Amino acid sequence: MSVSTVESVEKFVNFIKSPTLTVVHFAADWADQCGQVTEVLRELLKIPEIQASKTQFAICDAENLSEISLQYKVDSVPTVILFKNGEQVDRVDGADAAQITAKVKTHSLGKAAPVNAAPQKLEDRLKALINRHNVMVFMKGSRDAPRCGFSRTLIQILNGTGVSYDTFDILTDEEVRQGLKEYSDWPTYPQLYVKGELIGGLDIIKELQTNGELDATLKA
Numbered sequence: 001m002s003v004s005t006v007e008s009v010e011k012f013v014n015f016i017k018s019p020t021l022t023v024v025h026f027a028a029d030w031a032d033q034c035g036q037v038t039e040v041l042r043e044l045l046k047i048p049e050i051q052a053s054k055t056q057f058a059i060c061d062a063e064n065l066s067e068i069s070l071q072y073k074v075d076s077v078p079t080v081i082l083f084k085n086g087e088q089v090d091r092v093d094g095a096d097a098a099q100i101t102a103k104v105k106t107h108s109l110g111k112a113a114p115v116n117a118a119p120q121k122l123e124d125r126l127k128a129l130i131n132r133h134n135v136m137v138f139m140k141g142s143r144d145a146p147r148c149g150f151s152r153t154l155i156q157i158l159n160g161t162g163v164s165y166d167t168f169d170i171l172t173d174e175e176v177r178q179g180l181k182e183y184s185d186w187p188t189y190p191q192l193y194v195k196g197e198l199i200g201g202l203d204i205i206k207e208l209q210t211n212g213e214l215d216a217t218l219k220a
Protein backbone atom coordinates (compact mmCIF):
# COMPACT_ATOMS: atom_id res chain seq x y z
CA MET A 1 0.00 0.00 0.00
CA SER A 2 1.24 3.46 -0.75
CA VAL A 3 0.06 7.05 -0.77
CA SER A 4 -1.45 7.52 -4.24
CA THR A 5 -2.01 10.74 -6.12
CA VAL A 6 -5.43 11.92 -7.25
CA GLU A 7 -5.08 13.75 -10.57
CA SER A 8 -8.67 14.20 -11.68
CA VAL A 9 -12.11 14.96 -10.28
CA GLU A 10 -13.35 11.56 -11.56
CA LYS A 11 -10.57 9.75 -9.75
CA PHE A 12 -11.31 11.70 -6.58
CA VAL A 13 -15.05 10.93 -6.69
CA ASN A 14 -14.33 7.22 -7.23
CA PHE A 15 -11.72 7.18 -4.53
CA ILE A 16 -13.84 8.69 -1.76
CA LYS A 17 -16.85 6.42 -2.53
CA SER A 18 -15.26 3.59 -0.59
CA PRO A 19 -17.10 2.38 2.53
CA THR A 20 -13.71 2.09 4.25
CA LEU A 21 -11.90 5.19 5.41
CA THR A 22 -10.33 7.35 2.69
CA VAL A 23 -7.82 9.96 3.81
CA VAL A 24 -7.13 12.77 1.33
CA HIS A 25 -4.23 15.13 1.88
CA PHE A 26 -4.76 18.42 0.05
CA ALA A 27 -1.27 19.68 -0.65
CA ALA A 28 0.84 22.06 -2.72
CA ASP A 29 4.42 21.63 -3.92
CA TRP A 30 5.58 24.93 -2.48
CA ALA A 31 4.31 24.29 1.06
CA ASP A 32 7.05 22.67 3.20
CA GLN A 33 4.56 21.51 5.82
CA CYS A 34 2.84 19.29 3.25
CA GLY A 35 5.95 17.09 3.15
CA GLN A 36 5.65 16.59 6.90
CA VAL A 37 2.00 15.56 6.60
CA THR A 38 2.82 13.06 3.83
CA GLU A 39 5.41 11.55 6.16
CA VAL A 40 2.80 11.26 8.94
CA LEU A 41 0.49 9.45 6.49
CA ARG A 42 3.29 7.12 5.34
CA GLU A 43 3.98 6.21 8.99
CA LEU A 44 0.29 5.54 9.62
CA LEU A 45 0.24 3.22 6.59
CA LYS A 46 2.83 1.03 8.26
CA ILE A 47 0.53 0.23 11.19
CA PRO A 48 -0.83 -3.31 10.63
CA GLU A 49 -4.30 -2.55 12.05
CA ILE A 50 -4.65 0.41 9.69
CA GLN A 51 -3.54 -1.74 6.76
CA ALA A 52 -6.08 -4.38 7.77
CA SER A 53 -8.84 -1.75 7.88
CA LYS A 54 -8.25 -1.12 4.15
CA THR A 55 -7.86 2.59 4.78
CA GLN A 56 -6.87 4.42 1.58
CA PHE A 57 -4.54 7.41 1.47
CA ALA A 58 -4.20 9.91 -1.35
CA ILE A 59 -2.61 13.24 -2.11
CA CYS A 60 -4.58 15.82 -4.05
CA ASP A 61 -2.97 18.96 -5.49
CA ALA A 62 -5.23 21.63 -3.98
CA GLU A 63 -4.47 24.16 -6.71
CA ASN A 64 -4.72 21.85 -9.74
CA LEU A 65 -8.00 20.42 -8.47
CA SER A 66 -9.42 23.76 -7.32
CA GLU A 67 -12.97 22.57 -8.04
CA ILE A 68 -12.64 19.99 -5.27
CA SER A 69 -10.80 22.40 -2.95
CA LEU A 70 -13.63 24.88 -3.31
CA GLN A 71 -16.32 22.27 -2.68
CA TYR A 72 -14.64 21.14 0.56
CA LYS A 73 -13.56 24.63 1.65
CA VAL A 74 -9.87 23.80 1.51
CA ASP A 75 -8.48 27.29 1.78
CA SER A 76 -5.07 26.39 3.13
CA VAL A 77 -2.60 23.56 2.73
CA PRO A 78 -1.94 21.12 4.21
CA THR A 79 -5.53 20.06 4.90
CA VAL A 80 -6.43 16.43 5.54
CA ILE A 81 -10.03 15.33 4.96
CA LEU A 82 -11.40 11.94 5.99
CA PHE A 83 -14.17 10.39 3.89
CA LYS A 84 -16.44 7.38 4.15
CA ASN A 85 -19.05 6.44 1.53
CA GLY A 86 -18.35 9.69 -0.30
CA GLU A 87 -19.10 11.83 2.78
CA GLN A 88 -16.67 13.94 4.78
CA VAL A 89 -16.48 12.46 8.30
CA ASP A 90 -13.71 14.59 9.76
CA ARG A 91 -10.86 16.94 8.84
CA VAL A 92 -7.70 18.60 10.12
CA ASP A 93 -6.63 21.97 8.74
CA GLY A 94 -2.92 22.55 9.12
CA ALA A 95 0.10 20.32 9.81
CA ASP A 96 -1.12 18.98 13.15
CA ALA A 97 0.49 15.51 13.22
CA ALA A 98 -1.08 14.54 16.56
CA GLN A 99 -4.61 15.37 15.40
CA ILE A 100 -4.14 13.67 12.03
CA THR A 101 -2.86 10.51 13.73
CA ALA A 102 -5.65 10.49 16.31
CA LYS A 103 -8.43 11.07 13.78
CA VAL A 104 -7.14 8.54 11.23
CA LYS A 105 -6.85 5.92 13.98
CA THR A 106 -10.31 6.67 15.37
CA HIS A 107 -12.06 6.49 12.03
CA SER A 108 -10.11 3.62 10.46
CA LEU A 109 -10.28 1.37 13.51
CA GLY A 110 -13.89 2.35 14.07
CA LYS A 111 -13.35 3.25 17.71
CA ALA A 112 -15.96 5.67 18.96
CA ALA A 113 -16.22 7.33 15.60
CA PRO A 114 -18.52 10.31 16.14
CA VAL A 115 -21.81 10.15 14.25
CA ASN A 116 -21.47 13.79 13.34
CA ALA A 117 -17.93 15.05 13.27
CA ALA A 118 -17.58 18.22 15.32
CA PRO A 119 -17.58 21.26 13.06
CA GLN A 120 -14.16 22.68 12.49
CA LYS A 121 -13.38 25.42 14.95
CA LEU A 122 -13.22 28.86 13.37
CA GLU A 123 -10.05 29.63 15.29
CA ASP A 124 -8.27 26.60 13.75
CA ARG A 125 -9.39 27.67 10.32
CA LEU A 126 -8.17 31.24 10.86
CA LYS A 127 -4.79 29.99 12.14
CA ALA A 128 -4.37 27.76 9.10
CA LEU A 129 -5.35 30.61 6.78
CA ILE A 130 -2.98 33.11 8.39
CA ASN A 131 -0.15 30.60 7.97
CA ARG A 132 -1.05 29.66 4.41
CA HIS A 133 1.90 31.66 3.11
CA ASN A 134 4.85 33.49 4.71
CA VAL A 135 3.29 36.76 3.57
CA MET A 136 -0.49 36.61 3.70
CA VAL A 137 -2.89 39.43 2.81
CA PHE A 138 -6.54 39.44 3.83
CA MET A 139 -8.19 41.89 1.51
CA LYS A 140 -11.34 42.89 -0.33
CA GLY A 141 -11.20 41.27 -3.78
CA SER A 142 -8.20 39.57 -5.33
CA ARG A 143 -4.72 40.80 -6.20
CA ASP A 144 -5.85 41.15 -9.85
CA ALA A 145 -9.16 42.74 -8.97
CA PRO A 146 -9.07 44.53 -5.61
CA ARG A 147 -12.49 45.74 -4.56
CA CYS A 148 -11.46 48.53 -2.21
CA GLY A 149 -8.98 51.38 -2.57
CA PHE A 150 -7.08 50.44 0.63
CA SER A 151 -6.59 46.88 -0.60
CA ARG A 152 -5.60 48.08 -4.08
CA THR A 153 -2.91 50.40 -2.68
CA LEU A 154 -1.50 47.66 -0.46
CA ILE A 155 -1.24 45.29 -3.44
CA GLN A 156 0.54 47.98 -5.46
CA ILE A 157 3.06 48.45 -2.63
CA LEU A 158 3.61 44.68 -2.25
CA ASN A 159 4.02 44.18 -6.02
CA GLY A 160 6.67 46.89 -5.91
CA THR A 161 8.73 44.87 -3.42
CA GLY A 162 8.84 41.72 -5.59
CA VAL A 163 8.06 39.62 -2.51
CA SER A 164 5.94 36.50 -3.00
CA TYR A 165 2.59 36.57 -1.18
CA ASP A 166 -0.84 35.02 -1.11
CA THR A 167 -4.22 36.68 -0.64
CA PHE A 168 -7.61 35.78 0.77
CA ASP A 169 -10.75 37.62 -0.33
CA ILE A 170 -12.69 38.31 2.87
CA LEU A 171 -15.73 39.37 0.80
CA THR A 172 -16.21 35.68 -0.09
CA ASP A 173 -16.45 34.56 3.52
CA GLU A 174 -18.37 36.53 6.14
CA GLU A 175 -17.27 34.14 8.91
CA VAL A 176 -13.60 34.85 8.20
CA ARG A 177 -14.29 38.57 7.65
CA GLN A 178 -15.81 39.03 11.11
CA GLY A 179 -13.85 36.28 12.89
CA LEU A 180 -10.42 37.59 11.95
CA LYS A 181 -11.24 41.09 13.22
CA GLU A 182 -11.88 39.62 16.63
CA TYR A 183 -9.08 37.04 16.54
CA SER A 184 -6.43 39.63 15.65
CA ASP A 185 -8.09 42.56 17.38
CA TRP A 186 -7.88 44.59 14.17
CA PRO A 187 -11.16 46.10 12.88
CA THR A 188 -10.43 46.69 9.18
CA TYR A 189 -9.05 45.25 5.94
CA PRO A 190 -6.53 44.92 4.41
CA GLN A 191 -4.57 42.96 7.03
CA LEU A 192 -1.04 41.80 6.34
CA TYR A 193 0.58 38.87 8.16
CA VAL A 194 4.19 37.69 8.05
CA LYS A 195 4.85 34.19 9.34
CA GLY A 196 1.49 34.16 11.08
CA GLU A 197 2.02 37.50 12.86
CA LEU A 198 -0.19 40.50 12.14
CA ILE A 199 1.90 43.41 10.84
CA GLY A 200 -1.04 45.77 10.29
CA GLY A 201 -3.21 47.50 7.72
CA LEU A 202 -2.39 49.92 4.93
CA ASP A 203 -1.33 52.79 7.20
CA ILE A 204 1.25 50.61 8.96
CA ILE A 205 2.59 49.25 5.67
CA LYS A 206 2.95 52.80 4.29
CA GLU A 207 4.78 53.80 7.45
CA LEU A 208 7.17 50.84 7.16
CA GLN A 209 7.78 51.75 3.52
CA THR A 210 8.54 55.38 4.41
CA ASN A 211 10.96 54.26 7.12
CA GLY A 212 12.68 51.83 4.75
CA GLU A 213 11.71 48.87 6.96
CA LEU A 214 9.21 47.17 4.68
CA ASP A 215 11.53 44.76 2.84
CA ALA A 216 13.09 43.50 6.07
CA THR A 217 9.64 43.08 7.65
CA LEU A 218 8.33 41.06 4.72
CA LYS A 219 11.42 38.87 4.52
CA ALA A 220 11.59 38.24 8.28
Ligand SMILES: N[C@@H](CCC(=O)N[C@@H](CS)C(=O)NCC(=O)O)C(=O)O
Pocket residue numbers: 140148150177187188189190200201202203204
Ligand atom coordinates in the same frame (compact mmCIF):
# COMPACT_ATOMS: atom_id res chain seq x y z
N1 LIG B 1 -6.77 52.92 7.85
C1 LIG B 1 -7.07 51.56 7.45
C2 LIG B 1 -7.94 51.63 6.23
C3 LIG B 1 -8.72 50.35 6.00
C4 LIG B 1 -10.21 50.50 6.21
O1 LIG B 1 -10.69 51.53 6.74
N2 LIG B 1 -10.97 49.47 5.83
C5 LIG B 1 -12.39 49.46 6.01
C6 LIG B 1 -13.08 49.81 4.70
S1 LIG B 1 -12.49 48.90 3.29
C7 LIG B 1 -12.83 48.07 6.51
O2 LIG B 1 -12.18 47.08 6.29
N3 LIG B 1 -13.96 47.99 7.24
C8 LIG B 1 -14.42 46.78 7.87
C9 LIG B 1 -15.15 45.85 6.94
O3 LIG B 1 -15.48 46.23 5.81
O4 LIG B 1 -15.43 44.71 7.35
C10 LIG B 1 -5.76 50.81 7.15
O5 LIG B 1 -4.71 51.34 7.45
O6 LIG B 1 -5.77 49.70 6.62
